[in-house]
Amino acid sequence: MFAPYGAFFQFVLASVVQFYGGIEFLRSSILSLKNRLGDMNLLVSIGTLSAYIYSLLVLLIPDVIPEEARHLYFEASASVITFLLIGRYIEAKTKLKATQFMVELISLKPKKTTVIVEGKEHTVDADSLVKGDVFIVKPGEVIPADGLVLEGSSEIDRSSITGESKPEFISEGSLVLSGSLNQLGVLKVRALKNAKESTINQVINLLLTAQSKKPKIGKLADRITYYFVPTVLVIAILTFDLWYLLMGSLDYGFVSMVSVLVIACPCALGLATPIAIVSIVGRGAKEGILFRNPEVIETAEDVDLVVFDKTGTITTGKMEVVDSLILDRDFLGTVFSLEKDVNHPISESIYRFGYAYVKGSESFDSKSVIPGEGVVGKLGDRVVFAGNRKMIDKMSVEIQKECEEFFKKYNQLGHTVVFAGMNHKIVAMFALSDKIRKESFEVVEKLKRRGVKTAILTGDEEKVAKDVADKIGVDFFYWGLNPVDKYRIILNLKKEGKRVVYVGDGINDSVAMTTSDISIAVSNATELAKNSGDIVLLNSDLKGVIKSINLSKIGLNVIKQNLLWAYLYNILGIPIAAGLLYPAFGVLLNPMYGAFAMSISSISVVLNSLRLKKLNIEK
Numbered sequence: 001m002f003a004p005y006g007a008f009f010q011f012v013l014a015s016v017v018q019f020y021g022g023i024e025f026l027r028s029s030i031l032s033l034k035n036r037l038g039d040m041n042l043l044v045s046i047g048t049l050s051a052y053i054y055s056l057l058v059l060l061i062p063d064v065i066p067e068e069a070r071h072l073y074f075e076a077s078a079s080v081i082t083f084l085l086i087g088r089y090i091e092a093k094t095k096l097k098a099t100q101f102m103v104e105l106i107s108l109k110p111k112k113t114t115v116i117v118e119g120k121e122h123t124v125d126a127d128s129l130v131k132g133d134v135f136i137v138k139p140g141e142v143i144p145a146d147g148l149v150l151e152g153s154s155e156i157d158r159s160s161i162t163g164e165s166k167p168e169f170i171s172e173g174s175l176v177l178s179g180s181l182n183q184l185g186v187l188k189v190r191a192l193k194n195a196k197e198s199t200i201n202q203v204i205n206l207l208l209t210a211q212s213k214k215p216k217i218g219k220l221a222d223r224i225t226y227y228f229v230p231t232v233l234v235i236a237i238l239t240f241d242l243w244y245l246l247m248g249s250l251d252y253g254f255v256s257m258v259s260v261l262v263i264a265c266p267c268a269l270g271l272a273t274p275i276a277i278v279s280i281v282g283r284g285a286k287e288g289i290l291f292r293n294p295e296v297i298e299t300a301e302d303v304d305l306v307v308f309d310k311t312g313t314i315t316t317g318k319m320e321v322v323d324s325l326i327l328d329r330d331f332l333g334t335v336f337s338l339e340k341d342v343n344h345p346i347s348e349s350i351y352r353f354g355y356a357y358v359k360g361s362e363s364f365d366s367k368s369v370i371p372g373e374g375v376v377g378k379l380g381d382r383v384v385f386a387g388n389r390k391m392i393d394k395m396s397v398e399i400q401k402e403c404e405e406f407f408k409k410y411n412q413l414g415h416t417v418v419f420a421g422m423n424h425k426i427v428a429m430f431a432l433s434d435k436i437r438k439e440s441f442e443v444v445e446k447l448k449r450r451g452v453k454t455a456i457l458t459g460d461e462e463k464v465a466k467d468v469a470d471k472i473g474v475d476f477f478y479w480g481l482n483p484v485d486k487y488r489i490i491l492n493l494k495k496e497g498k499r500v501v502y503v504g505d506g507i508n509d510s511v512a513m514t515t516s517d518i519s520i521a522v523s524n525a526t527e528l529a530k531n532s533g534d535i536v537l538l539n540s541d542l543k544g545v546i547k548s549i550n551l552s553k554i555g556l557n558v559i560k561q562n563l564l565w566a567y568l569y570n571i572l573g574i575p576i577a578a579g580l581l582y583p584a585f586g587v588l589l590n591p592m593y594g595a596f597a598m599s600i601s602s603i604s605v606v607l608n609s610l611r612l613k614k615l616n617i618e619k
Contacts, residue, residue, distance in 0.1 A: 007059050007072060014074035018052050022081040038229025040265040044084060046233070047261030051077035051591060054254060069251040073258070079592030080262050087599025091271070091606055108179050109200060113137075113144045116188070129195035137187040142179060146198045147189035149174045154185035179203070203290065203538075210281045210291045215298045217273065217559060225269055232264040232574070239578040252579065252588060259577035263594035264570055268601040272562035275605065279612040280555035287617070288539040289548050296518045296534040297559075300552030302499050303518070306447055306545065307490065308440075309504035310458035310468055313522050313542070315434040317345045317505070321353040322415065325406045325429040335420040335428055337362040338377045338384050342369060346416060349432055350386065372459035372482035374418070386420040388461065390480065397424050406431070414467030416460060436471060439542045444472045446546055446619075453498075457486050457512070486512035503545055504533075520545055543618070550617040558612060562605045569601045 019026075025048070028041035051073040058070045096103070113126040114136040121136065126144035129135060134150065137143050143156070153171035158180045167183060170176060176189060179200030195201070236257045243253030281291050291297075308314050326332060336354035339347040364384070367377040373394075374387020385395065389407065392399065397419065399407075403426050407417050410431035420428045444454050456477040458465045465479035478489055490512045493500050502509065502516035505523060513519035513533055521533030522540050537544035577594055581587040 010072060010074040011056065011059055014052060014055070014078045017078040017081050018048060021085060022048060025081070025084075037226070038233070039225075040229075040267050040270065042229060043232060043261045043265050044080070046236075047258045047591065048077040048080050050254070050261070051080070051258050066250055069249075069254070071251055073255070073591070076255075076258065076591040080595035083592060083595035083599050084265075087267075087595075087602055090599075090603050106204060108142050108181075109204075110142045110144045113141075127195050129191050131191055131194055133191045135189055135191065137182045137189060139182055139184055139186070141182055143176050143182060143187075143189065144198075145178050145189075145191040145195040146193045147176055147191045149176060149187055150190055151188040152185050154187055155183045157181040157183055203285070206290060206292055207281055207285055210277075210294050215273070215277075215295045215556075215559070217298060217556075217563070228264075228269070228570075232261065235264070235574060235578070236260040243579065252582075255588060255591065256577065256579045258591045259589045259594045260574055262591050263573040263577040263589070263598055265598050267598060268566035268569060268605045269563070271602055271605050272566050273559055275609040276555060276559045276562055276612070279558070279609045280551060283612050283617075284535075284548070284551055287544070287547055287551075288537060288541065289544050289551070290536040290538055291534070292536060293534040297552045297556050299499065299517050300501075300549050301556055303452055303501050303549060304498040305453045305455065305493060306501045306503060307455045307457055307493070307512075307516070308474070309486075309502075309509050309512075310456050310460060310465065311345055311434060312505045313503055314440045314456060314468060314472065315436050317434065319345045319349040319416065319432040319434040321349055321430050322433050323406075323410065323431040324353070325403065326427075327400070327403075327429075328427040331422055331427040334362055334379065334384055334422065335386060337364065338367065338375055338386055338420075342367075342375055344369070345434070346418060346432060347375060347386075350418065350420075350430055353430065372480065372485070382422055384420075384422050386418055388416070388418065390461075392419045392426075395424065397421060397426060400426065403429055411461065411463050414464050416464055436468060437542055440472050443542045443545055444474055448473070448475075457481055457489060483509065483511045487515055490515045501545075501549070503542075520548060546619075547617045550619065551612075554615055554617065555612060558609055562608055565605060565608070566601065569597075573597065 022044075025041045025044045028039065029045040032039045032042050054065075055072045055074045055077070058065050058072055062070055110126045112123050113129065114121050115124050115129070116122075116134045116136065129145045133145075135144065135147075139154070149170055149172055151172060153169070155167040155169050156176060157167050158177060170187075175192075176187070177200070178195070178198035239260050240253040240257040243249050243256055247253070277294050277297075280297060281294060284291050311317055311319075332354060336351060339351045339354065342348070342351075362379060364377040364379050367375065369375050370387065370391065373391040374385060376387075376391075377384045385391065385397075399419075403419070406429050407419075410417050416432040416434070418430045418432065419426050420430065447454050453476075454474040456465060456469050456474050458468075458477070458479055459481050460479055462479045465477045469477040478485075481489070486509060490500055490502060494515070494517070500516045501518045501520060502513050503520045503522060504513055505521065513521070518535070519533045521536045522542060522544075523533070523536055523538070535548045537548075573594070576587075577589045579588055
């Protein structure tokens with residue numbers, strides 16, 4: 001249309017697109033060749049450069065090309081790159097939606113905060129806060145580090161960290177998490193952790209790590225892609241040879257070869273798993289579910305059995321002393337000292353109960369926790385103990401008549417009974433009760449409706465375990481277990497061919513959790529660093545077990561759909577690009593239409609993954 005200078009005009013415009021707009025394709029191709037790896041950029045570069053160089057030869061040295069094949073394909077090379085760039089732009093925009101939660105979470109991190117030094121306020125970088133610093137949080141500001149409220153009261157929004165939408169009232173003595181939004185009053189807070197070690201940074205780091213991992217099905221796609229590019233190059237060469245040698249058409253052979261190279265770009269295949277993982281991890285985090293190990297997404301499809309730890313998982317873990325038998329009040333302070341700083345719900349409950357009666361504490365020479373039994377400490381020549389009936393029987397402690405009656409009474413009621421004493425003599429007894437979480441009943445019922453068996457493992461006595469098991473309706477239970485016993489039970493269940501999910505507190509159950517197929521930690525967000533679960537429920541809501549399994553199953557289906565679409569696209573697209581339809585229908589695919597189709601393929605994979613943001617995962 002610009003004759004006699006139209007061809008030159010096309011050359012100038014195509015050169016700008018090829019070497020400016022398409023420079024990243026060329027750079028990546030050179031890098032992949034240096035690493036002896038083939039990727040989609042290599043196919044794009046070979047295809048577009050072929051069209052560009054072929055056209056350049058027609059323009060500058062036409063004699064090397066047969067007269068009937070002297071056609072310019074500058075518009076093909078330019079259109080392919082243009083469509084791919086448009087596709088990348090749309091793909092990037094849609095991927096941003098998939099990572100929106102991560103972006104929001106990172107944006108929550110405050111850049112500055114106000115610290116108090118020698119009574120004066122100073123503005124400093126939020127990340128520079130260290131343990132022990134005292135800082136001020138005003139209404140509308142985000143808490144920069146996990147801390148303890150020293151002064152003030154307010155309501156804080158923790159939804160970005162735990163998924164809980166209901167604001168939490170906090171006052172002097174309350175613990176606050178970094179990333180929480182202060183909604184009302186001014187707070188003075190002492191940092192309990194360095195800012196870089198606080199909850200929001202832990203969550204961000206774990207999410208970034210999780211998004212970089214792939215399940216086995218995704219790794220399979222990577223292996224296929226490794227061989228895919230060389231295969232496509234061979235197919236492209238064969239396509240050209242067949243057209244030229246059998247049909248005698250250099251022109252059609254060239255167009256078909258370029259179309260094969262362009263349409264076969266494995267963009268959709270490469271995106272199929274990563275974009276789905278990003279969507280799964282992002283959706284989970286928004287629900288207060290943290291996927292530490294996305295590889296378990298595949299495992300959730302065939303779950304046979306869900307095993308729950310009892311204390312702190314099925315129950316709230318906040319036990320209360322409902323009755324006590326004090327035989328020697330003079331030694332109650334010693335029992336209180338023994339239970340102090342022991343990280344166990346029973347010990348913490350007795351400590352709270354004893355604190356109401358006793359002030360002060362004694363310093364023990366040594367103190368040891370016996371899993372599944374109790375606590376023993378040495379105080380000079382005295383041995384102080386607090387534990388269950390198993391511990392007492394092992395220690396050959398004399399049980400007075402009134403102690404036996406107290407034990408029988410509360411043991412029959414399903415309460416936990418603790419014997420406390422010194423040097424083989426009982427000085428006090430405590431009966432404790434732990435409330436079952438309201439959602440435990442619903443979760444067990446939903447699992448049973450799906451045909452999934454449920455069980456409880458606990459260190460408590462049989463009566464206590466049976467009482468809880470009967471109430472919530474699990475299929476079977478084990479009692480009187482220590483961490484090694486739990487590990488062996490999980491191991492035996494797996495040997496029976498069962499695919500086991502273990503739901504525990506993420507700390508005491510770490511051995512059993514690492515043995516199970518999927519481990520879910522029901523945890524407080526402040527304990528995030530201590531958890532060993534593949535999945536962590538940040539808001540301690542057991543409904544997250546159902547959500548986690550559902551999200552994993554739905555997410556795996558999305559990955560399979562993405563891979564199926566990507567494979568079908570290439571299986572069908574390559575023969576069409578090679579000219580399969582030409583003999584019957586006279587259809588020969590133009591390279592730029594191939595580029596357009598390839599972009600649509602990638603975008604469709606991203607859009608399919610974005611469905612995870614809105615799908616119901618609570619059923």
